[in-house]
Amino acid sequence: MEHLLNKEVKQLQISGIRQFFNMVRDYEDVVSLTIGQPDLFTPQPVKQAAIDSLNQNKTVYTPNAGLPELREAISKDVKKYGLSYDPESEIIVTVGASEAIDISLRTILEPGDEVLLPSPVYPGYEPLIRLAGGVPVHVDISTYNFVLTKEAISENVTSKTKAVIMPYPSNPTGVSPSEKQLSDIAEFLKEKEMFVLADEIYSELVYDGPHLSLASFAGMKDKVIVVNGVSKSFSMTGFRIGYVLAPAWMRQHLLKVHQYNVSCPSSTSQYAALEAISNNQSAIKNMRDTYNERRSFVLSKLEEIGLSYVMPTGAFYVFIHLPSEKSTFDTAVELVEQAGVALVPGSAFSEHGEDYMRLSYAYDMETLKKGLDRLKNYIDW
Structure with a gap:
């Protein structure tokens, strides 16, 4: 009966990041610097808010778009990015940023529509594009210092291009476009009938200046769907709370897809997110400072090696240039087997990631030091 299944689903592969992470678990004494899972704990008041909501029997369905008070808190919070979204008509609380991306693509794409992906890129977008009937177009941005620029977009736009994905700060590189680069993109897209999906889940983890959103530029609100959430900023990955910001005319259609997909996110998680966004902004700074300290340590060790x-300016990844006569995947396996350290092969982020490895510094300093010492031993052999 398997032949009756959706062919697009059958052709999907498990993320290369997860494939490699799962493989590493079969080895003994391996320092894994692979997964972008914050090792810092969810703030205690946030956890308590979840517990309190359970004890107060706040366990029923919430409105499809999410708790009104949570949407209000999100609306106030994103003003720091120069964004203005009405909590009643322009915000949807989703089951993580992943669902926000999914409903956005399913709302805007029709069969055959092309979506530009700045590659190397997080592998979670392409499967969702394909499941929505779209065609992913990988744009090699290595020649643009790993940033999607106006030039890179214009060289790849066709009559079938429906959307561009702007995932910044980037996973796997940690880079973001400059204000000038964003301004150029905004100017270029103003007259184009194209959408932008701006995945800004790492917006709070920017180290060399404030995060800039393309949606804040003049004339872009009607074209940009902003995706964000609390997973990375408050170390709440398991709570699965994200959100999507979109103009009211679009949000009404996004809400239909969201409603028939999940009805609403977990009420318990929403109350935790409300506490996080409303009363725990200091936790963001503490986490950001911790990651920045780790970033400095990792970069200094790489230079020493x-x-x-x-150069990463955000998120918690470093994209290391590690060319070899072997494929990047085989080199990553060799690192595990010979040096006892695991990095994600750049090929997990498309063919444009060959000769690179992604290191996650969402690990404690002791683990990072041990892993980098092993990497140094490998290089010195």
Whole structure:
């Protein structure tokens, strides 16, 4: 009966990140610097808010778009990015940023529509594009210092291009476009009938200046769907709370897809997110400072080892240049087997990630030091 299943689903592969992470678990004494899972704990008041909501029997369906008070808190919070969204008509609380991306793509795409992906890129977008009937178009941004620029977009736009994905700060490189680059993109897209899906889940983890959203530029609100959430900023990955910001005319259609998909996110998680956003902003700074300290340590060790890398200005990843006669995947396996350290092969982020490895510094300093010492030993052999 398997032949009767949806062919697009059958052709999907498990994320290369997860494939490699799962493989590493079969080895003994391996320092894994693979997964972008914050090792810092969810703030205690946030956990208590979840517990309190349970004890107060707040366990019923919420409105499809999410708790009104949570949407109000989100609306106030995103003003720091220069964004203005009405909590009643322009915000939907979703089951993580992943669902926000899914409903956005399913709302805007029709069969054959092309979506530009700045590659190397997080592997979660392409399957959702394909499941929505779209065609992913990988744009090699390595020649643009790993940033999607106006030039990179214009060179790849066709009559079938429906959307561009702007995932910044980037996973896997940690980079973001400059204000000038965003301004150029906004100017270019103003007259184009194209959408932008701006995945800004790492917006709070920016180290060299404030995060800039493309949606804040003049004339872009009607074109940009902003995706964000609390997973990375408050170390709440398991709570699965994200949100989507969109103009009211679009949000009404996004809400239909969301409603028939999940009805609403977990009420318990929504109350936790409300506490996080409303009363725990200091936790963001503490986490950001911790990651920034780790970033400095990792970069200094890589320079000591003699390895080049893409300079990360956000998120918690470093994209390390590690060329070899072997494929990047085989080199990553060799690192595990010979050096006892695991990094994600760049090929997990498309063919444009070959000769690179992604290191996650969402690990404690002791683990990072141990892993980098092993990487140094491998390079010195």
